Amino acid sequence: MLPCPSSSRGKCKLLRLQELQTPPVSSKVFIQRDYTSGTICRFQTKFPSELENRVDKQQFEDTIQTLNNLYAEAEKLGGRSYLEGCLACLTAYTVFLCLETHYEKVLKKISRFIKDQNEKIYAPRGLLLTDPIERGLRVVEITIFEDRGVGSGR
Amino acid sequence: MKSCEYQQIDPRALSVSPLSAQSHPQTKAQRPRRKWEVFPGKNRFFCNGRIILSRQSGVLPLTLGLIVITCGLFFAFDCPFLVEHLTVFIPVIGGALFVFVILSLFRTSFTDPGILPRATPDEAADIERQIDSSGSSSYRPPPRTKEILINQQVVKLKYCFTCKMFRPPRTSHCSLCDNCVERFDHHCPWVGNCVGKRNYRFFYSFIISLSFLTSFIFGCVITHLTLRCHAGKSLIQAIQESPLVICFFSVWSILGLSGFHTYLVASNLTTNEDIKGSWSSKRGAEDSGNPYTYNGIIKNCCATLCGPMPPSLIDRRGFVPPDEAAAAACTSEIELPPFTAKNDTNMCTQSTKDVLERMLHSSDFHGVCPAGPPKTSPLGLEASDSLGAARAPSMCSRRADSPCTTCARSRKDSLHSINPAFRLASPSPSLPRVNLALSDTQEKGFIPLP
Numbered sequence: 001m002l003p004c005p006s007s008s009r010g011k012c013k014l015l016r017l018q019e020l021q022t023p024p025v026s027s028k029v030f031i032q033r034d035y036t037s038g039t040i041c042r043f044q045t046k047f048p049s050e051l052e053n054r055v056d057k058q059q060f061e062d063t064i065q066t067l068n069n070l071y072a073e074a075e076k077l078g079g080r081s082y083l084e085g086c087l088a089c090l091t092a093y094t095v096f097l098c099l100e101t102h103y104e105k106v107l108k109k110i111s112r113f114i115k116d117q118n119e120k121i122y123a124p125r126g127l128l129l130t131d132p133i134e135r136g137l138r139v140v141e142i143t144i145f146e147d148r149g150v151g152s153g154r
Numbered sequence: 155m156k157s158c159e160y161q162q163i164d165p166r167a168l169s170v171s172p173l174s175a176q177s178h179p180q181t182k183a184q185r186p187r188r189k190w191e192v193f194p195g196k197n198r199f200f201c202n203g204r205i206i207l208s209r210q211s212g213v214l215p216l217t218l219g220l221i222v223i224t225c226g227l228f229f230a231f232d233c234p235f236l237v238e239h240l241t242v243f244i245p246v247i248g249g250a251l252f253v254f255v256i257l258s259l260f261r262t263s264f265t266d267p268g269i270l271p272r273a274t275p276d277e278a279a280d281i282e283r284q285i286d287s288s289g290s291s292s293y294r295p296p297p298r299t300k301e302i303l304i305n306q307q308v309v310k311l312k313y314c315f316t317c318k319m320f321r322p323p324r325t326s327h328c329s330l331c332d333n334c335v336e337r338f339d340h341h342c343p344w345v346g347n348c349v350g351k352r353n354y355r356f357f358y359s360f361i362i363s364l365s366f367l368t369s370f371i372f373g374c375v376i377t378h379l380t381l382r383c384h385a386g387k388s389l390i391q392a393i394q395e396s397p398l399v400i401c402f403f404s405v406w407s408i409l410g411l412s413g414f415h416t417y418l419v420a421s422n423l424t425t426n427e428d429i430k431g432s433w434s435s436k437r438g439a440e441d442s443g444n445p446y447t448y449n450g451i452i453k454n455c456c457a458t459l460c461g462p463m464p465p466s467l468i469d470r471r472g473f474v475p476p477d478e479a480a481a482a483a484c485t486s487e488i489e490l491p492p493f494t495a496k497n498d499t500n501m502c503t504q505s506t507k508d509v510l511e512r513m514l515h516s517s518d519f520h521g522v523c524p525a526g527p528p529k530t531s532p533l534g535l536e537a538s539d540s541l542g543a544a545r546a547p548s549m550c551s552r553r554a555d556s557p558c559t560t561c562a563r564s565r566k567d568s569l570h571s572i573n574p575a576f577r578l579a580s581p582s583p584s585l586p587r588v589n590l591a592l593s594d595t596q597e598k599g600f601i602p603l604p
Contacts, residue, residue: 028276035302035309038446039323039337075464077457085355085460092257093356101463136271136467138319 024146031064031140041071043132043140050144054125063117063129064140070113074106107133190470194272195333203470205264208331212343214263221259221364224401225252228371232378239381244374251367258360259345266466267350268336270317270325278318285313307445324446326426336464339418340425349425352466355459358415365412368405375401422447422454 029050034042045064047057084102088095114131122129122142130141190203198207207214225248233245273281285298298313300320311320314327317334321327326338328348337351349357418428423444427433433444448454 028280030277030280033322035304035311035323038304075462077453077461081462082456082460084462085456088463089355089359089459092254093261093359094257096463101465103462104465107465133465133467134469135274135277138270138273138322139277141274141276 026144026146029142029144031142033138040075041132041137042068048142051127051142054127054144055122059121063121066113067110067132067140070106070110074103074110186473188470189468189472189474192474193468193470195269196331197269197333199470206266206347206470207263208341208347210330210343211263211346214344214346217259217344218256220404221252221255221367224371224404225367228374232371232374235378235381236374240377248367248370248374251363251370254363255360255367258356258363261356262342262349262353262360263345263347265347265353265356266468266470267348268338268352268464269331269348269350269466269468270319270322270334270336271468272317272334273319281313281319305445307443309445324424324427337424338426352464358419358459361408361412361415365405365408368401368408372401372405419455419458420451422458 027050029048031043031048034044036042043064045061045068047060051060080102110133111131114129118129126145128143128145130143132138132140135141188203190199190206193199196209198209198211199205200207228248229245233248236244298315298320300311300313301308302311302323303309304323309323311323313319314321314334316327316332319334321334322336324337325334327334328338328341330341331348333348335348335350337354339349339354339357341348342357345357345360347353415425418425421444423433427444448457
């Protein structure tokens with residue numbers, strides 16, 4: 001059915017058409033960064049109220065804590081990172097063009113972890129975690145999808 | 155008249171109405187674009203996004219020219235004499251230093267300094283909501299700062315109006331590049347790029363190696379002149395043939411700069427913080443220590459120079475998702491009535507959800523004057539108009555300067571509109587601009603407590 005732009009009826013018709021095609025997104029929750037330990041990448045583990053009915057608090061905190069641990073591992077200052085830094089310096093930083101850095105390896109691990117968590121825990125509950133790297137490591141974005149059975153409240 | 159009707163819904167209903175598709179054939183045929191092509195900052199990209207430079211490349215060609223000319227003169231005039239009279243290692247050392255300097259310079263100039271991608275419209279709306287709900291009852295929008303504790307020290311985070319987020323600690327917005335850069339040190343015109351978290355170590359190795367190079371050349375030239383004078387040739391002629399003059403003037407400034415940055419590295423400070431005196435002990439005894447220092451020179455040096463290399467957050471070579479591509483296409487003019495929201499730039503296929511949202515948001519904006527804060531479901535189709543319109547400006551294409559400057563300015567203006575619900579919306583000319591003065595003052599007033 002073609003929309004009639006000048007009337008709201010037309011818009012309602014379009015709306016109904018689209019409801020059938022895409023799962024309606026109810027809202028998004030953003031878990032912000034926790035800077036209490038400095039500029040290292042850490043996310044707040046505080047359980048957001050919007051997720052109360054959706055997922056178990058402990059599970060959520062475990063996910064975020066594991067994420068934090070993984071990022072800490074990526075940014076750890078230790079023998080390995082110093083070795084990598086010195087090697088890079090000696091080769092005038094050309095080595096980074098060929099080798100994958102430790103950080104990048106851990107980021108891949110994080111992607112796999114998030115995909116895994118989504119498949120096992122969050123997707124069955126109508127939630128989706130977005131990898132923080134896609135948001136510039138600023139937030140963990142959790143998209144809450146509506147149950148189709150429940151009205152969207154419009 | 156039929157064409158007028160379709161024109162009205164044209165930008166919205168691409169995937170619904172076949173007629174509109176015919177009128178904009180290039181949208182269907184649009185190849186997937188890489189993110190660097192729609193990057194909102196003032197940067198230039200080469201090699202399909204692999205190389206990033208500031209748009210204001212400053213005097214990078216001059217820097218390169220000076221280095222190459224100086225070394226060229228050195229190798230041409232001094233080396234033959236010194237190889238003959240001293241040792242063959244002189245050009246070898248000079249050559250190695252020269253290569254190191256050039257590679258470091260290129261790494262500094264062509265690397266992403268740690269640019270933070272701008273907040274997505276959803277994030278921006280969420281932050282706005284949090285600011286609103288933290289208690290400002292006055293009509294003026296609250297000043298955008300947030301206080302947090304870092305290592306038991308109070309640090310203020312400022313809200314960036316361009317990037318629509320609270321800047322992480324040590325992040326600053328570079329006005330030349332129009333980007334927020336993490337651990338922002340300074341914008342260096344000599345390398346034509348910002349110096350930040352990701353390329354500070356390259357910059358440091360560039361200036362240290364350049365110090366060594368210029369000192370080495372300076373020393374060799376002095377030796378050469380001394381030997382020549384002993385051999386009886388005139389001093390003036392010898393000087394004319396040498397790169398002495400360039401070296402003489404540059405060696406002191408470069409040595410000074412290296413010394414300064416060595417101090418910064420050892421105390422884990424940035425030039426920005428040092429200039430502003432953020433952690434200066436003069437300000438107030440115990441309270442103003444640097445919360446980022448590891449309290450050890452060696453540890454600070456290792457952390458800054460040999461720490462793990464963070465990845466680039468802007469993902470230059472990734473492909474733009476179809477949703478965002480659609481938003482980017484429809485943003486060149488942020489006008490409210492749907493049929494004037496022209497797709498002068500390329501039109502991409504939109505997701506139908508975006509279609510609906512924008513239609514509703516634009517009509518809401520006209521008809522409704524929301525008094526309260528935006529609702530809690532930003533993507534719900536009833537939600538305030540902030541999202542639909544805000545999604546557009548944030549993906550403003552940077553290929554053409556002027557429309558995007560307009561976007562940026564109009565975004566800034568819109569943020570200061572009185573009604574919080576309109577805060578992220580595109581500006582209507584009728585909205586008062588009384589709060590323009592607040593745009594750059596982010597330090598006054600109360601601070602919403604986290």
